Amino acid sequence: MKNQSIKGWIKSGAPGVWLSAGAVSIAVIMTVGLLLLIAVRGLGYFWPADVLQASYQVPGSPAQTLVGEVVAREQVPRARLRATSTAVPADGPLTMTRELLKVGNRDVYGSDFVWVVADWLADVQAPADLLVLQRREWGNFYGRLLDIREHGQVVAQGADAWAELAPRLERVRHLRRALDRLEAQELSAINRGLENARLQARKLQLSGRFDAAAQADLGAEQSALNARYDEAEARLEALRAQIDRDSLTAVEAGGQAVPISLGQVAHAYRPNAMGPLAKAGFYCTQLWEFLSSGPRAANTEGGVFPAIFGTVMLTLIMAVIVTPFGVLAAVYLREYARQGWVTRLIRVAVNNLAGVPSIVYGVFGLGFFVYVLGGSLDRLLFPEALPAPTLGTPGLLWASLTLALLAVPVVIVATEEGLARIPRSLREGSLALGATRAETLFKVVLPMASPAMMTGMILAIARAAGEVAPLMLVGVVKMAPSLPVDGHFPYVHLDQKIMHLGFHIYDVGFQSPNVEAARPLVYATALLLVLVIVLLNLAAVALRNHLREKYKALDS
Template identity: 70%
Template sequence: MKQTALKRWFNSGGPGVWLSAGAVSIAVIMTIGLLAVIAVRGLGHFWPSDVIAAQYDVPGQESHVLVGELVQSEQVPRARLKGAGLPVPDQGPEFMTRDLFKIGNRDISPGDFSWVIGEWLKDQRKPAQLMTLERREWGNFYGYLVNVKEDGNVIAQGEAAWPQLQARIERVQGISDQLDRLEKGEIGAINHGIERLRLRARKLELDGKLDAAAQADMASERAEFDARYKAVESQLAALHADFNRDSLTARDGNGKEIEIGIGKVVHAYQPNAMGTMTKLGFYFQKLWEFLSDDPREANTEGGIFPAIFGTVMMTLIMAVIVTPFGVLAAVYLREYARQGVMTRLIRIAVNNLAGVPAIVYGVFGLGFFVYVLGGSLDRLFFPEALPAPTFGTPGLLWASLTLALLAVPVVIVATEEGLARIPLTLREGSLALGATKAETLWKIVLPMASPAMMTGLILAVARAAGEVAPLMLVGVVKMAPSLPLDGNYPYLHLDQKIMHLGFHIYDVGFQSPNVEAARPLVYATALLLVLVIALLNLSAVTIRNRLRDKYKAFED
């Protein structure tokens, strides 16, 4: 009886169901665990950590004060430390503690981070007066505030210096915002206008129409641009003078003093004196800066807004390109093409395209889109800009087209499956009522197949948004802080190079000169890339579900 029941259980497919459920559960747990690790390590980077001051006594060396943030702590075998040349005594516990401190002060010490032996740290404390200066360059500075200066004259020192420092940092930040608006807005518009004027003159020269009247008109326009530039230049000079007016004197843990321009300081805070709510407010401020600011310090500091913008813009353009081409190809294969050997070969080729390595698409995009198609467009429409390329160089358009080519097989397959599920009776009923085949396709079949089209688009976005290898060849670069969308005609600059979250992760993680500083940003950017892809997919899923509910009655 037991064998018979066990045999019936196997024949019913129960083991397969349990194995499938177990495999799915493991996959879900692993995915959630991976996202949790990325979130903890990435988001924890923005929390204002306490700064430790301790006496570091290395046997046989002069003692000094170590000041910094504790980043990591681990147990290391004593023999390993001794083999590394450290003056570790032979007797003692088998394992010793090794701590990684972020000591900053790169303009004083050789590196941002330092491994130290925990047993050699004495008299560890967290003075409330210890401050962290987050700077625009040279990383963080850890130490004590001595005084604040204006035009080289001390205006506050001791306890009175801290509120003065905060007020002047806020003032400098306002000046920095004005400088950004002038340099990226006014100066950018003037440079754009001068360049368009130069290209227009070159075009007239090539056409043999650069007469005296045209030269006079352009000279007048150039004079207007020069007048605008001089006015903005005087404003910039005054703002730069104000920006560099104030400075501070700081002292490190060993008593060495250094003067730092307040214009170089982004934030100054005393983490040991901050309460939990104050730290929480500062944390969300730093998180917002990460999402909204431009990168700095070789992408290891600042924000990643240009990479977010470039990723979303490129994915949206890719979706606009891939959807009509994929749908038209699927409609032709399913509704119009004669079902024979050639059609089967085309379907096999489409399915095989979905498995081609992404880097192959990148090489094709560079060779065909950039050099052949882009070079031809330059010769036909932009001869006045040559030999400088306009579209004959990697840019946003070619990156989007390459991704569209990579994703189009997915859209074709999903759309074909959706068209195949439309009942034949609906087509026949529409034709019987006098509608043409095109009207039936446009008003009956395509609307009902739209959820499948959205499914294909979701899969395309999920694959294309995270690709990195082909984009390195066709338009994505390490640093492109100017956005491809601005107020200068033609407003959307498809020829401009962009930043991308996937390439940003690769660059920060593998090309950064400061690996330890870049590590938490790799996790934070990876989490953000997952969230961006999820948001794009959720938007498409929402649209698909609404379309499915709308046409569900017809399917029933």
């Protein structure tokens, strides 16, 4: 009787339902868990953690004072520690606790991080006067503020020095913003003008029209630009001198006094003296800086705004390119092509293209788009710039085309499926009412298939936005000097190289000279990449749902 009931339960299909539900639940739990891990480790990096001061004494060695943040704590087998330090006694528990301290001061110690045995730490405190300086180079500095100097002369010491530091740092920030504007706008425009004048002269030489009048005109233009450049350079040097006017002297844990220019200080704070609200405000400031500024210190510090901008722009251009080509290919295969072995072969090829490794597309993009197509366009349109390439070098346009080539099979398949679901009676009814085949296609078939097209675009965005391998070959770089959109004609520079969040994760995680310092940024950037893809997909889903509701009546 019991066996019959089990057989009946199996035949009812309930085991399959439970297995499917369990698999979906496990997938959801794993996905949410991964996102939570990334969020906690990434977003926690921006919280101003307390700075500890402790006496650390390795058995048989003199004690030393350590100052820093506790980054990680783990249990390590005693035998493993004995293999790295003979000071670890053989007797005792099987495991010992060790802590990773971020001690900063790389210019003094040579390394930002140090592993210590927790049992050898003593007199652990969190003094309120411990200072953290986030520097533009050499990482964080931990210590105590000694004095503030102007032109090398002491202007404040002790408690007065801390009160004097904030307004002087604010002054430096204003000067640095003015310096960045001068470099990014005025000097960039002058350099662009000089390069355009040089190319114009070369173009006239190639065409044989570089006569005395043209030489005089271009010479006058270049002289005016050079005069503007000299004046801007003088202002630039004056700003740099003003930025370097102030400095501070700080004392590190070992007692060494270290002079630091305020021009190299991004932020200065005392985390042990900050309350929860002050820490929350500082956290928001740090998070906004991460989203709105560019990277520094070999991408191990600062923000990722150029990478965000490059990722979004690359994905949008890819979507604009891939959608019409994918839709046209699907319409031809479904609506116009004679159904036979040729179309079946084409569909098999399209399905196989969707499984080709992305690096193969990158190699094809480099060989065809960059070298063949770009090199030909350079010889045809920009001969005056040769041998320096204009389009014959990796850039935003070729990266977008490579991603479009990678994603077009997805759009073709999704659009074909949408076209196949449209009843044939609708087409015949439209034709019976006197509409042409083209009018039927554009006014009846394509509008009703638009949700399927949007589904294809969503899948294309989901696949292409996170790709890294092909982009390394066709236009994405570690550090881009400027954004591909600016105020100079033609305003959108498709030949320019860009940064990308996926490549930024790879570079920071695997190419960084300071792995421990870069690890939190890997998590934060990975979370940001997921959020960017989710937002792009949500926008496409909202548009698809709108189209689906709009044409639901026709479908019914």
